[in-house]
Amino acid sequence: MKKFFSIVLMSSLAMGMYTAPALAAQEGPISKQQQLKMINVAHRGASGHAPENTMAAFQKGVDMKADYIEIDVQMSKDGELVIMHDTTVDRTTNGTGAVKDLTLEEMKQLDAGSWFSEKFAGEKIPTFEEVLDEFRGKTGILIELKSPERYPGIEEKVAKALIERNMHKPNNKKMVIQSFHHESIETSKELLPLLPHGVLLGGGWAGVTDEQLADFAAYADYFNPTISIVTPELIDRVHAVGMKMYPYTSRSQEQAYELFSLNVDGIITDYPEHVYDHPGKNQ
Ligand code: G3P
Ligand code: CA
Numbered sequence: 001m002k003k004f005f006s007i008v009l010m011s012s013l014a015m016g017m018y019t020a021p022a023l024a025a026q027e028g029p030i031s032k033q034q035q036l037k038m039i040n041v042a043h044r045g046a047s048g049h050a051p052e053n054t055m056a057a058f059q060k061g062v063d064m065k066a067d068y069i070e071i072d073v074q075m076s077k078d079g080e081l082v083i084m085h086d087t088t089v090d091r092t093t094n095g096t097g098a099v100k101d102l103t104l105e106e107m108k109q110l111d112a113g114s115w116f117s118e119k120f121a122g123e124k125i126p127t128f129e130e131v132l133d134e135f136r137g138k139t140g141i142l143i144e145l146k147s148p149e150r151y152p153g154i155e156e157k158v159a160k161a162l163i164e165r166n167m168h169k170p171n172n173k174k175m176v177i178q179s180f181h182h183e184s185i186e187t188s189k190e191l192l193p194l195l196p197h198g199v200l201l202g203g204g205w206a207g208v209t210d211e212q213l214a215d216f217a218a219y220a221d222y223f224n225p226t227i228s229i230v231t232p233e234l235i236d237r238v239h240a241v242g243m244k245m246y247p248y249t250s251r252s253q254e255q256a257y258e259l260f261s262l263n264v265d266g267i268i269t270d271y272p273e274h275v276y277d278h279p280g281k282n283q
Contacts, residue, residue, distance in 0.1 A: 140174030
């Protein structure tokens with residue numbers, strides 16, 4: 001992969017095709033040290049290659065040697081934790097309706113793969129527990145609490161599932177809980193004080209203040225922004241208060257390179273192959 005990428009980059013530079021990132025990324029080659037520490041997160045699984053948030057996408061992420069799979073957790077009408085990005089099943093299944101209005105049994109009848117490709121016909125909506133049981137120890141899991149304001153008590157249910165499996169201990173370095181809903185993360189941190197947590201930030205956070213960063217750092221280990229607000233200055237400020245940064249969502253080789261050269265800590269991507277698959281990263 002490195003060789004492939006070097007060829008692409010050098011060819012682009014030679015032909016003047018490579019447009020320099022607007023964010024003053026590092027010039028010149030990426031160092032071995034940078035390659036070794038970059039964390040590769042398969043967004044909703046390797047969702048560029050398989051239907052998002054399905055076991056097929058998560059397995060593809062593992063096969064592609066991603067360091068983490070990212071999953072979106074919501075709750076069914078009957079209180080079961082399910083993996084789904086949108087708050088309805090309309091876009092990614094052959095069904096309709098809000099996640100909160102459907103029972104797990106109803107959701108399990110749905111086809112969550114055909115919308116992506118007939119090759120994935122019959123893929124099911126996974127439960128949170130199914131994902132934990134299948135992938136624990138095989139890859140890291142970046143757990144997003146998606147729209148938790150719709151699901152009172154979801155933080156407790158997630159904590160219970162992790163504690164039942166003894167996955168709430170500090171040696172679980174590759175388990176992170178994040179959300180755009182920052183109060184939910186504060187609640188989760190109280191329930192699971194030994195696990196790392198993260199805040200997700202949309203485009204409205206470009207002007208985050210030092211005071212806000214310090215507030216986040218009191219309970220969060222990760223400050224994970226949309227790519228559009230990432231600047232070298234923001235990276236430095238986030239690092240200065242002791243948080244790491246995994247921006248989302250890289251969907252092209254150039255975006256991955258830009259983030260790589262900006263020296264972020266990890267890259268959340270639909271295409272794990274865009275992030276270096278360096279041989280030493282799991283050592
Ligand atoms: O992990 C961050 C990313 O997943 C947040 O955006 O909308 O894809 O859940 P979204
Ligand atoms: Ca997500």
